Amino acid sequence: MPLSAIDLEQARVLVNDRINEANPDLHKINKALHSHPELAYKEYFAHETLTTYLESLGFVVKRSTYGLETSFEASLGQGGRQVVFCAEYDALPEIGHACGHNLIATASLAAFIGAAHAMVTLSIPGRLRLLGTPAEEGGGGKAKLIDAGAFNPPEDIAAAIMAHPKALYLIQQDGDGLSGLAGIRLAASHKFRVEFHGKTAHAGNSPWKGTNALDAAVAAYHNVALLRQQIQPDERIHCIIEVGGTAQNIIPDYSRLSWNVRGPSMTTADALLKRVKACIEAGATATGCKLNYIPVYVEDMATLGQKILFKRPKGGSGSTDMGNVSHHVPSFHGYFAVPTEKDVGAHNPKFTAAAGRDEAHVSAIESAKGMAMLALRVLVDDTIAKEALLDFESLDE
Template sequence: MFERLESEGYAVHRSAYGLETAFEIEYSQGSGGRVVVFNAEYDALPRIGHACGHNLIATSAIAAFLATCEAMKLQYRNGPGFTVRLLGTPAEEAGGGKIHLINKGAYKDVFACLMLHPISPLPHDDKFLSIAAGPPGGFLATDDVRVTFTGKAAHAAAATWERINALDAVVAAYLNISLLRQQILPSKRVHGTIVNGGEQPNIIPMSASVDYCMRASSVKSLKDLKEKITKCFEAAATATGCGVKLEWSAVSYADLKVNHPICERFVDAMQTMGHDSVMEMPEQEGLLSGGSTDMGNVSYEVPGFHAMYIIPADGVNHTHEFARAAGSSEAFERTIACASGIAQVACQILVNDDFAEQIKMDFDRQ
C-alpha cells in the first residue's frame, strides 16, 4: 500500500514521530488550508485477536482517507489548499499510543481528527445503526496505579508481634475502597486485583501489592476520585504500620469530548445515504458505557469525532465472539458505509468555512 501511494503523489512516513509501529500518509493540495486527520488503530488483544474491531477501525480510516483525497482532487482541483492525513496510531488498548503521538506533535497543526469504532448490537435494538456522539454516558477518563505495601517479614508462628504484615495492608485497602464505592457517583468506576500477596503461608509477607484502575466522566472528576482512592491506600498503610509506594501509569486516558457540529453533519450524511443513524441514544445509558480510549486525549487537543457503529456479533467487545464478527463480510460492508459518511464530513470541513467555524466554536466552548 505504501509503495503504490508514494507513486501517486502521497507522502509516506514509516515509523512516524519516533514510534516504530506508527505511520503517517499525507496528501496536500496548494498551500495553507485546514488539516484533517483520520486515526487508524490496529492493535489486537493478547490471545483473543481483534476482539475490539481495530482491524475494522484501520479499514474505515484507510477507506475514508482515500475517499476524501480522491474526492477533493476530483471536485476541488483548483479549490482551496488542504491537507489530509492517515495516522497509524498503535497501542490504544493499553499503551496510550495517541498520547505519545500528541507529545511528539502529531496533532499540532490539525484542525479536526475523525475515526470510527465498531460495537455489538444494542439491547432490544438490532437495526444497523451508527451513534455519532458515541456510547451513552460517554467514554471515561481513566488512570492506573500499582501500589506496594512494605512491612517486616517473620515466621508466621514465631514472634509475629515483632513484624508487620504487608498483606494486612492490602486487605485493609481493598475494604476501604469497597466501602468508598457507596459514596461515589455511578459514573465512577474502581476495579483492582492483588498482584502479590506474599510468598508462602508460613511467612508473614514483607511486601504485597495491588493494581487498581479508576474511571470517571471527566479529567476533573477523575482527579477527585484519585485523591479519595489515594487516601484509602494511605489509611491502610497507617493502620498496619506499613510503608506504601504508589506508581501511577505513565499514560492517563482523558474523557472524550463530543463535537456536536461534526456529529450532526455525520448523521445527515448517513441518513442521506439511506442508513439508520442517530446523534445519541440516551435510553441505552448504563447498558453501553464505561469504556475508555486515548482518542479522548486527542479530543482535548483538537475537535474530535469517534462515532460508534453496530456490526452483527453474538458477544460484546473484548470477547471471542466479537473477534469472529469483526472478520465477517457484513462487518466490512458496514465499515465501508460509515467510512463514506466520515469522508463526506471531512470534505465539508476542508471546503466549508462556515461549518469549520461552527466546529471551532463548539470546541472552544468546551
C-alpha cells in the same frame, strides 16, 4: 465556500468508488490484523502491514513516529485546513481483538484512501493525515502522541476523526433500525498502578519480622470496595491485583494493583480519584508498607442506506484516549454497528469472533465512506469547520 450539490455528489462517487476498488485489499488487511492480535506498544505486525500497504499506493509514509515504535503517519496535501484520521490497532490480553481495533484501523485506512482520491481528483485544497495511534487499551497512546506534538499546533488541525465498532443491539432500540451513532459522551478516566513495598520474612517461623505487601493490597482493595457503596451511579472504579506474592510461606515484600477510576467529567473523575487514593493510602498506613504510584497515560451515511443517530442523550461509562484528543483539537468519534449475540459487547471473547466476520467488515467500510465525506466537508466548508471549532471551544470540562 462549501462544495456545490454537484461537486458534493462527485466527491461522494469518487470516495465510494475508490473505497470499493480497494475493498479486496482492505478486507485482507482487516483479516490479517484480526488474526495477529498485538498488545499495546507491541503492534509490530500491524505497523508493518499498514505502512507497507500505504507505501504501495504511493503515499508519503513515516514509520515509528513521535517516539513510539508502532506509530506512523501518512500525509497528502499542503496548506489549508488539516484533517487527521486516527487508526487504532492494538488488542486485549488473551482475548485478542475483542474491541474490534482491526475494524477501526481498516475503517480509518479506507477513509483516508477514499478522501485522498477525491481530494486529488477535484483539486480540493487542504491536508489529510492518517495517524497510527498505538496502545488505546490501557496504554494511553494518544496521550503520549499529544505530548510528543502529533496534534500540534492544535490550531492547525480542523478535525481529528475516527469511528469505533459497537454491538448492534446496543445501538438499536425498539427496532428503530439504527446502524450507527454519530456521537456519545464518554467518561473521563484515570488509569494508574500502585506498588506496595514491605519486608519479606518466613511466614511460619517469624512472621512478625515481615511487613506484608499483600495485606496492603488487600486492604486497599477492600477499602475501595466499601467506597463503591457511596459513589454516583455514573462513576466507576475497577481494579485487579497483578502481583501478590510468590509462595504462601513467605511474607510478600511486594504487591502491585492496576486501577481505573472513571467519572462523567474530568471534575467528577478527579474528585473520585482523590477518594480512591485515600483508601489506597490507608492500606499502606495500616500495614506499614511504602506506597508508590505508577501513572499510565491515561448526513453522509444516509446516502449509503445507513441510519445514524446524531447523539444519544445518555452518556456512556466507557472511555478512550480519543477523549484526550478531543480536549486538544476538534474531534469526531462515531460508532458503527457489529452484529453480535444478545448481551455480547466489547471486551468479550465472543465480540472477538464478531469483529472478524465479514458483516463487521462491511459495516466498517460503510463507516469509512461516511468519515471520508465528513473530512472533505471540513476541508471545503467554512461553516462546518467554524462550527466544529466553536463546539470545541465551548467544551464542558
